[in-house]
Amino acid sequence: MVSTEIADAFYAFAFKQHCSIKDPDGANCRPAPQQALPEPPPPSPIRTEKTKIRVSPYFAERKRPTIVPSSPMLAPSPPPADVPPLELPEAVDRTPLATIAQVVPVQSQPQKKLIPHGASVIAFDTETSGWIKNEPTSNLVLQIAWAIGDDNGALVKGHERYCQLPRGVPITGIARKVHQISLDTVRTRGVNTKKELETFCDVVDEAKRSGVRVVAHNASFDVQAVNRTLRRWGSTRAISEGDVMCTMKRSGAVLGLRSKTGRARNPKNSELYEILFKEKAQGQLHTALADALITAKNFIGGLRKGWW
Secondary structure, three states, X not given: OOOHHHHHXXXXXXHHHHHHHHOOOOOOOOOOOOOXXXXXXXXXXXXXXXXXXXXXXXXHHHHOOOOOOOOOOOOOOOOOXXXXXXXXXXXXXXXXXXXXXXXXXXXXXXXXXXXOOOOOXXXXXXXXXXXXXXXXXXXXXXXXXXXXXXXXXXXXXXXXXXXXXXXXXXXXXHHHHHHOOOHHHHHHHOEOHHHHHHHHHHHHXXXXXXXXXXXXXXXXXXXXXXXXHHHHOOOOOOOOHHXXXXXXXXXXXXXXXXXXXXXXXXXXXXXXXXHHHOOOOOOOOOOHHHHHHHHHHXXXXXXHOOOO
8 A cells, every 4th residue: 555655756756747748938837836724613512402303294294104095905705696695584682682681681599588488477576676665676586486387287398596785785684584585696697687677578578479477476566676676776667557467466365365353354375275285385485496496387277267
């Protein structure tokens, strides 16, 4: 590679030879004076603001998908000439699905039956906390039971539960002496009172639809106790006294019993059983299930005698 000094010497020699041929005196072959190079411009100040990057319209246009509506690739292909078009039979329902959903209701799951087959009577009984003076919301249900019997008075199904009492509601001494149920028993073995009594309301409603008689001995006492307890627990459910037959009042009107003072009186549940069946009632009385079972048998016994 030729160095710079050799190149400069070569060009100087060539220049002199040219000048000696064209201009022997060398007047016109003098090298032109060298001009001073312009000074470079001062450096531009450093930009501190952020530079906005502008996207080229070329790339923006390329991102947009190009769809040609009349493209032959998107158009549906016609059916072959030798295949006939599909036709639906006349029996096919062409009703839109939205219309079908409005017309056809959604079938819910059938509810579980609370009354078994073969039942003819439902007798129920309650045990309460007892009355407290100047406390209209006292005497709440702490035990409930119902006995479902057939036409012969045999027990088909029995149900008995202890029920929780609201906080601060005591059991009076008189009530505890009758049914022998303590607060400890209610607290440890008691179920949700609101749910239990609402279930019994469902039993009464199903009995009305099925034609099964609902009975109780001293029905007004038990019905009022159930409704009072439901209200105390914030429930809007209730049962009607007209839906429950009272074996105490109906048998008292038939028997015409008198007290020692000569006044008309109604028989007790166990006393009515002895009159109908000529024997004493078996089992522990003043428990809800035992009393309910006796009430069911008394109803069947009075029905056979034509009392109701």
